[in-house]
């Protein structure tokens with residue numbers, strides 16, 4: 014079966030984009046497509062699949078499927094790429110518009126130079142801090158801020174929250190020592206997170222600068238995670254390392270994002286998006 018696709022990335026977090034405004038594929042396809050096409054040897058290579066589709070409630074809709082075929086609820090880097098795609102391909106010829114995701118309506122603004130989107134600003138909405146919203150087991154009314162999180166090999170302190178998806182943030186002295194590969198997958202699948210969790214390690218460089226690495230739910234280590242970077246900024250403010258209302262630069266493996274948890278409680282993310290290729294994939 015021939016699948017028309019576009020590959021894009023947001024600071025190295027790459028997805029295969031399927032445009033359902035133009036082409037028609039059955040919903041049942043996407044989970045197995047994500048598993049197959051993400052393989053760099055037998056597929057195209059990506060962190061998953063993102064479906065761009067019409068929406069009755071917004072200018073367009075977006076669905077995200079991780080490498081393991083699981084469907085996520087939002088994707089920060091994906092939102093910026095979808096915004097660039099629908100603007101430049103004349104699907105949504107507006108500079109301010111709304112993208113519907115499983116975790117809500119996302120308001121985006123594209124920064125345009127000579128008809129090319131150079132940057133996208135996304136209102137990621139307000140974080141949900143109660144344990145039941147992360148979700149994480151325990152007293153539902155609690156916040157999870159600097160809570161002891163014991164593993165067989167490590168004693169860590171977690172700050173957990175929902176910001177488009179579930180996030181568990183751990184602060185480390187030096188990002189180079191983050192036990193990403195040794196505990197990322199263990200924490201992702203820990204039973205304390207009933208819907209699994211995206212795992213972020215953060216080094217506070219200073220009050221307006223963070224170093225960041227991520228093990229993503231359903232995709233493992235990626236170059237960048239937009240929702241995760243936003244969650245890291247919220248966690249840094251909750252722990253007193255940074256301040257609300259200030260622009261925080263987050264250094265991810267694939268590049269930088271500028272994020273602000275505003276006094277109105279909304280989290281704003283600003284960053285680039287890029288086309289990589291258009292093509293046809295032979296799905297079997």
Ligand SMILES: N[C@H](CCC[C@H](N)C(=O)O)C(=O)O
Nearest residue numbers: 085088089090178238239240
């Ligand atoms: N792995 C995430 C979805 C992708 C999020 C990430 N790529 C981003 O840029 O926000 C999840 O299952 O919640």
